[in-house]
Amino acid sequence: MCGIVGYNGKNKAIDILLDGLSKLEYRGYDSAGVAIREKDIKIFKSKGKLVNLKEKLSNKRLNGTCGIGHTRWATHGEPSENNAHPHISNDGNVTLVHNGIIENYLELTQKLKKHGYKFYSETDTEVLANLIDYYYKKYKIGPIDAINRTMVRVRGSYAIAVMFEEYPDEIWVARKDSPMIIGQNEDGTYLASDVPAMLKYTRQVYYIDNMEAACLKKNQVIFFDLNGDVITKEMKTIEWDITAAEKEGYEHFMIKEIHEQPEVIKKTIGSYINNKTISFEESGLTKEALSNIKQVYIVACGSAYHVGVCAQYVIEELSKVQTRVDIASEFRYRKPLLDKDELVIIISQSGETADSLAALREAKSRGVKTLAIVNVVGSSIAREADYVLYTLAGPEIAVATTKAFSTQLIVAYLFAIELALSKGQITKTKYNELLKEIEKLPTSVQSILDNDLKNIQKISSEFSYKQDAFYIGRGLDYAISLEGSLKLKEISYIHSEAYAAGELKHGTISLIEDNTLVIGVVTQEDVYEKTLSNLTEVKSRGGYILSISPENIDVKKVSNYSIKIPQTLKYFYPSLSVIVLQLLGYYIAVSKGIDVDKPRNLAKSVTVE
Ligand code: AGP
Numbered sequence: 001m002c003g004i005v006g007y008n009g010k011n012k013a014i015d016i017l018l019d020g021l022s023k024l025e026y027r028g029y030d031s032a033g034v035a036i037r038e039k040d041i042k043i044f045k046s047k048g049k050l051v052n053l054k055e056k057l058s059n060k061r062l063n064g065t066c067g068i069g070h071t072r073w074a075t076h077g078e079p080s081e082n083n084a085h086p087h088i089s090n091d092g093n094v095t096l097v098h099n100g101i102i103e104n105y106l107e108l109t110q111k112l113k114k115h116g117y118k119f120y121s122e123t124d125t126e127v128l129a130n131l132i133d134y135y136y137k138k139y140k141i142g143p144i145d146a147i148n149r150t151m152v153r154v155r156g157s158y159a160i161a162v163m164f165e166e167y168p169d170e171i172w173v174a175r176k177d178s179p180m181i182i183g184q185n186e187d188g189t190y191l192a193s194d195v196p197a198m199l200k201y202t203r204q205v206y207y208i209d210n211m212e213a214a215c216l217k218k219n220q221v222i223f224f225d226l227n228g229d230v231i232t233k234e235m236k237t238i239e240w241d242i243t244a245a246e247k248e249g250y251e252h253f254m255i256k257e258i259h260e261q262p263e264v265i266k267k268t269i270g271s272y273i274n275n276k277t278i279s280f281e282e283s284g285l286t287k288e289a290l291s292n293i294k295q296v297y298i299v300a301c302g303s304a305y306h307v308g309v310c311a312q313y314v315i316e317e318l319s320k321v322q323t324r325v326d327i328a329s330e331f332r333y334r335k336p337l338l339d340k341d342e343l344v345i346i347i348s349q350s351g352e353t354a355d356s357l358a359a360l361r362e363a364k365s366r367g368v369k370t371l372a373i374v375n376v377v378g379s380s381i382a383r384e385a386d387y388v389l390y391t392l393a394g395p396e397i398a399v400a401t402t403k404a405f406s407t408q409l410i411v412a413y414l415f416a417i418e419l420a421l422s423k424g425q426i427t428k429t430k431y432n433e434l435l436k437e438i439e440k441l442p443t444s445v446q447s448i449l450d451n452d453l454k455n456i457q458k459i460s461s462e463f464s465y466k467q468d469a470f471y472i473g474r475g476l477d478y479a480i481s482l483e484g485s486l487k488l489k490e491i492s493y494i495h496s497e498a499y500a501a502g503e504l505k506h507g508t509i510s511l512i513e514d515n516t517l518v519i520g521v522v523t524q525e526d527v528y529e530k531t532l533s534n535l536t537e538v539k540s541r542g543g544y545i546l547s548i549s550p551e552n553i554d555v556k557k558v559s560n561y562s563i564k565i566p567q568t569l570k571y572f573y574p575s576l577s578v579i580v581l582q583l584l585g586y587y588i589a590v591s592k593g594i595d596v597d598k599p600r601n602l603a604k605s606v607t608v609e
Contacts, residue, residue: 001394009188013067020197028073031084061412070097077122078378089133100157254398294341311412328355350605351379473521484581514542521571
């Protein structure tokens with residue numbers, strides 16, 4: 001998820017572009033760049049936060065009144081000046097910025113290389129610049145036809161802003177699945193990935209739809225459909241104030257990121273499943289490498305560790321490969337027994353967590369292969385691991401992880417399934433059935449957000465005075481209860497613990513008294529009755545039971561409050577029950593008036609021991 005901006009009018013473009021980018025830095029902040037039309041197109045790029053680019057431009061006199069800009073969240077190619085946008089075609093005819101992911105960029109790169117194109121970056125975006133140029137030259141056609149042919153040919157998501165050498169006073173845009181709005185006022189025309197970037201200049205905007213393009217002239221915007229025919233668009237007025245806009249109208253980044261989960265889960269699935277087949281080739285984790293793995297050892301911190309606990313159940317059940325999971329701060333000092341045929345998996349959103357990085361280095365120093373499941377491209381853990389599988393959650397601003405957690409679960413499932421197939425532990429039929437079910441998860445998550453959110457908000461306000469809470473479950477339900485408990489603790493400051501339901505009667509049940517809040521996660525059919533009797537034991541001691549279960553599991557009789565989630569295969573229930581657990585934690589914290597995005601004593605990335 002990057003941020004793109006553009007301006008074409010009568011004022012100096014550079015100021016408007018840099019101001020717009022500063023309002024979009026929450027979308028990505030690992031590198032930035034602008035292209036300004038002076039006599040020819042001038043491009044300036046820099047690695048790191050926008051302030052670095054501003055410094056670079058501080059002594060430049062740029063009077064051009066037409067330009068585009070970009071702030072990056074790397075997906076393909078590490079954060080670097082070379083990989084930063086704008087990207088240009090070989091002869092500079094096409095200059096563009098892009099937000100999104102071109103899934104078939106490798107195939108297109110081969111095609112363009114056959115036509116003599118050379119590539120200077122590791123990005124999927126440079127392919128777009130050359131492909132538009134390729135069509136532009138091959139068919140000697142104008143910008144709109146070159147862009148439309150490109151839209152037909154590429155697979156993935158994109159919002160692009162393009163400048164053509166031969167069309168000095170025009171910016172061309174197009175989009176599919178990635179956001180873009182176009183604004184206009186008496187000073188010119190504007191484009192941006194999100195409202196905050198242009199609210200200072202205009203509230204008059206157009207919404208461009210999927211597979212549509214537009215030409216931004218100094219005083220008008222012309223829209224086109226995929227046939228190249230001109231279409232009309234209705235101008236809308238934005239009511240929001242700037243801060244609300246950065247959160248797209250949500251009260252906090254956390255709830256905004258919770259709502260982004262269907263989209264980012266879909267993106268992450270789309271980046272690994274192609275034609276009903278999982279491919280990790282890009283990471284170098286070949287089928288052969290997978291089939292040689294004798295043991296798996298997952299190491300991480302906090303919520304990422306909880307993904308590991310869930311993954312342990314799924315990997316062992318599907319692939320029959322022994323899997324251990326450990327907290328990184330313990331792993332790094334306890335001299336773990338590691339085997340050469342073992343794969344150590346490090347899970348991390350930030351890719352910079354000190355204990356997880358040290359655990360990675362410890363495993364490498366012992367000659368063991370390492371796989372990183374990471375959200376930040378180019379982060380230390382990503383750079384140092386032997387293999388990297390990126391999650392596509394985009395930048396996660398709220399300290400309490402939600403969408404990154406959900407995308408890590410997806411990658412863990414895909415790893416388990418591919419390992420199981422490479423070990424001959426599942427048939428191709430089972431393989432297809434599992435993938436089919438995973439591809440349903442974005443819709444199921446969306447239905448929880450659509451149908452249950454209001455109920456969860458209501459019941460949560462009844463718990464804001466609670467001092468303690470317990471989360472219980474068996475198997476994968478216990479694993480995800482760990483995450484539910486952490487979510488509540490870290491943002492509401494209510495003490496809570498997660499317990500394997502069968503463990504309660506070995507001590508902790510003595511803490512259960514009248515109205516003690518117990519959240520029971522009950523999705524695993526094969527241990528359903530066992531969990532039910534544990535909940536009954538709690539109920540009989542006065543506990544208040546809030547249960548989370550699918551339709552086919554009846555826990556009504558022990559529940560004071562029951563939340564139903566869509567059905568799926570047993571391996572994937574953590575992806576659904578966690579949404580309810582995130583919302584519970586969020587709304588309980590909000591009902592206590594806490595700033596959930598920046599909870600006390602916590603940091604988004606713990607880069608110290
Ligand atoms: C989770 O909400 C917390 N922010 C924290 O537990 C986090 O999961 C942990 O610090 C690990 O961070 P990482 O995924 O960036 O390595």
